Amino acid sequence: MNFENNLAFARSLDQHDPLHHLREEFLFPQQHGEPFIYLCGNSLGLQPKTARxxxxxxxxxxxxxxxxxxxxxxxxxxxxxxxxxxxxxxxxxxxxxxxxxxxxxxxxxxxxxxxxxxxxxxxxxxxxxxxxxxxxxxxxxxxxxxxxxxxxxxxxxxxxxxxxxxxxxxxxxxxxxxxxxxxxxxxxxxxxxxxxxxxxxxxxxxxxxxxxxxxxxxxxxxxxxxxxxxxxxxxxxxxxxxxxxxxxxxxxxxxxxxxxxxxxxxxxxxxxxxxxxxxxxxxxxxxxxxxxxxxxxxxxxxxxxxxxxxxxxxxxxxxxxGYIQPLRQKSIQLTAYLQYLISEVNNSLGFEQYKIISPARPEERGAQLSIVAKYKAKEIFHALVANNVLGDWREPNVIRLSPAPLYNSFEDVFATAQRLMNISKELLTSQQ
Structure with a gap:
C-alpha cells in the first residue's frame, strides 16, 4: 500500500476497516478532558466496557x-x-x-x-x-x-x-x-x-x-x-x-x-x-x-x-x-503506517532522530515498534504523555509504541506522528 501523510488518508483507512467498531468496546483513560491515544497494550490492555x-x-x-x-x-x-x-x-x-x-x-x-x-x-x-x-x-x-x-x-x-x-x-x-x-x-x-x-x-x-x-x-x-x-x-x-x-x-x-x-x-x-x-x-x-x-x-x-x-x-x-487472523491483517497495516510516518518525521527534521529497532519485515514482529530516540529521548517521551499519547519507556532511550488492532485506529497512528513531529521540532531546534 502507498501510504499518505495526511488526516484524510488515515480516516479513509478507518472507514474501510471492518474491525473499527470494536474500538467502542473499550474504555480509554482521560487527560485534560480528552481520551489518551493509547499505545501501551504491550504492557497493559484497555478495560473492556463489559468487564464490570x-x-x-x-x-x-x-x-x-x-x-x-x-x-x-x-x-x-x-x-x-x-x-x-x-x-x-x-x-x-x-x-x-x-x-x-x-x-x-x-x-x-x-x-x-x-x-x-x-x-x-x-x-x-x-x-x-x-x-x-x-x-x-x-x-x-x-x-x-x-x-x-x-x-x-x-x-x-x-x-x-x-x-x-x-x-x-x-x-x-x-x-x-x-x-x-x-x-x-x-x-x-x-x-x-x-x-x-x-x-x-x-x-x-x-x-x-x-x-x-x-x-x-x-x-x-x-x-x-x-x-x-x-x-x-x-x-x-x-x-x-x-x-x-x-x-x-x-x-x-x-x-x-x-x-x-x-x-x-x-x-x-x-x-x-x-x-x-x-x-x-x-x-x-x-x-x-x-x-x-x-x-x-x-x-x-x-x-x-x-x-x-x-x-x-x-x-x-x-x-x-473472528480471533487473530483479521486482527493480524489490521495490525500489520497499523505498524506499517506508523513505520512510514516515523520516517516522515525524520525527513521533516532533516536527520535520523528516530531509529526503529523492531524488525522491518512485518512477519518478524508483532504490534510493537521500539523506537530509539537519538536526542532528548526521555524528554520527548514525557512530552508525548503530556500531549495525550501514552506509550511506554525503556532505558536508556527506547520508546515503545504498540497500536493494538482491537482498539487503535489509523487516525490514532497519524495523530501520534503529528504530535511527535511537533514535539521534536520544539525540543530539537539546536540539533543537526
Whole structure:
C-alpha cells in the first residue's frame, strides 16, 4: 500500500476497516478532558466496557449463592474455567484440552519447568534469548540452581550480533545444534519484550527437537498479538499472561498450553494440588494424586473466579473479531503506517532522530515498534504523555509504541506522528 501523510488518508483507512467498531468496546483513560491515544497494550490492555458486567455477575453469585456458587447458578465456579478454554484455544492454535487458565505467568512457568526441565547426566543446559524479560531470567536461574547447577554454565544465552538489535534465526538454530547433546530445554519468548521481534517459533521448535531437547515458550507478548499454531508447530509447552494484548486487567490470570502428546506420560514430575486432581473424584479427598485429563491436570489451586470473569469479558471481544487472523491483517497495516510516518518525521527534521529497532519485515514482529530516540529521548517521551499519547519507556532511550488492532485506529497512528513531529521540532531546534 502507498501510504499518505495526511488526516484524510488515515480516516479513509478507518472507514474501510471492518474491525473499527470494536474500538467502542473499550474504555480509554482521560487527560485534560480528552481520551489518551493509547499505545501501551504491550504492557497493559484497555478495560473492556463489559468487564464490570462480568465481575458483577460473579459478585451477585457470591452474594446470593455463597459457597453454593461452586456448584449452582448459570456459571458454577467449579466449571467456570471451561467456558474460556475454546476461546483460548482459538487464540493460541491448540485444542481446548491443551489449554487452561490458571495462576499467574511466572508461577505457571515454574510449574511447567518442573515437568519439562528434566536435566540428567550431560544433558542439563537451557538455551534462551539474551535480554529475555527479567522474570524469565530469574525463573530459569532459580530452576537450574534448584537442580544443583551453576547458572553461568547451565544457561546459554543467544545474543544479537555486534551492532544489531535483533536475533538472527540462523544464530539461534546454530546455538541449539552446537550444544545439542547438552541441551535439556530450549525456552524462548515468542516475542521479545524490548524489540518486539517475533521469533521463528516453528524453526526453533524443530531444531530443539532434533537436538533431543524439550521446547517451550513464554507468550506474554505473543498471545493475542500474532497468529500462533502451538499444536501444529509441535511445541511442548507454553504459558502467557492475559493482561497485555488480551485485556484481562492488571495482574490478570495466566494461561498454559501443554501438547497432548505429553498427557499420557506418567513420568512427568508435577507440583500437584487438589484442583488438578481428577474432577469426578476430587471431592472424595483421597490420597495419591491422579491428574485430570489434559492441561487441567496442571492446576494447583481452585479457580480464581474474578480474574476468570475479566478474561472472559475480553475473550468474547476476540470472538466478535473472528480471533487473530483479521486482527493480524489490521495490525500489520497499523505498524506499517506508523513505520512510514516515523520516517516522515525524520525527513521533516532533516536527520535520523528516530531509529526503529523492531524488525522491518512485518512477519518478524508483532504490534510493537521500539523506537530509539537519538536526542532528548526521555524528554520527548514525557512530552508525548503530556500531549495525550501514552506509550511506554525503556532505558536508556527506547520508546515503545504498540497500536493494538482491537482498539487503535489509523487516525490514532497519524495523530501520534503529528504530535511527535511537533514535539521534536520544539525540543530539537539546536540539533543537526
Amino acid at each position: 458486567k462480568y465481575i458483577d455477575r460473579q459478585l451477585s453469585n457470591w452474594e446470593n449463592l455463597a459457597v453454593e456458587g461452586w456448584f449452582e447458578g448459570e456459571t458454577p465456579w467449579m466449571f467456570y474455567h471451561k467456558e474460556l478454554k475454546e476461546m483460548m484455544a482459538n487464540i493460541v492454535g491448540a485444542s481446548p484440552l491443551e489449554v487452561c487458565p490458571m495462576n499467574t505467568l511466572t508461577v505457571n512457568l515454574h510449574l511447567l519447568m518442573v515437568s519439562f526441565y528434566r536435566p540428567a547426566g550431560n544433558r542439563y543446559k537451557i538455551i534462551m534469548e539474551a535480554g529475555a524479560f527479567p522474570s524469565d531470567q530469574y525463573a530459569v536461574e532459580s530452576q537450574v540452581k534448584f537442580h544443583g547447577y551453576d547458572p553461568t554454565d547451565a544457561i546459554i544465552e543467544v545474543a544479537p550480533r555486534n551492532g544489531e538489535h535483533t536475533l538472527r534465526t540462523e544464530d539461534i538454530l546454530a546455538a541449539i545444534a552446537d550444544n545439542g547433546e547438552q541441551v535439556a530445554l530450549v525456552l524462548f519468548g515468542g516475542i521479545n519484550y524490548f524489540t518486539g521481534q517475533w521469533y521463528d517459533m516453528p524453526a526453533i521448535t524443530k531444531a530443539g527437537h532434533n537436538a533431543g531437547a524439550v521446547v517451550g515458550f513464554d507468550l506474554a507478548h505473543a498471545a493475542g498479538n500474532v497468529p500462533l499454531q502451538l499444536h501444529d508447530w509441535d511445541i511442548d509447552f507454553a504459558c502467557w499472561c492475559s493482561y497485555k494484548y488480551q485485556n484481562a486487567g492488571p495482574g490478570g490470570i495466566s494461561g498454559i498450553y501443554v501438547h497432548e502428546k505429553h498427557f499420557s506420560d506418567s513420568s512427568l514430575n508435577r507440583f500437584a494440588g487438589w484442583w488438578g486432581y481428577q474432577e469426578q473424584e476430587r471431592f472424595k479427598m483421597e490420597k495419591g494424586f491422579l491428574p485430570e485429563a489434559g492441561a487441567d491436570g496442571w492446576q494447583v489451586s481452585c479457580s480464581q473466579v474474578i480474574p476468570l470473569a475479566l478474561y472472559h469479558a475480553s475473550l468474547k471481544i476476540f470472538e466478535k473479531a
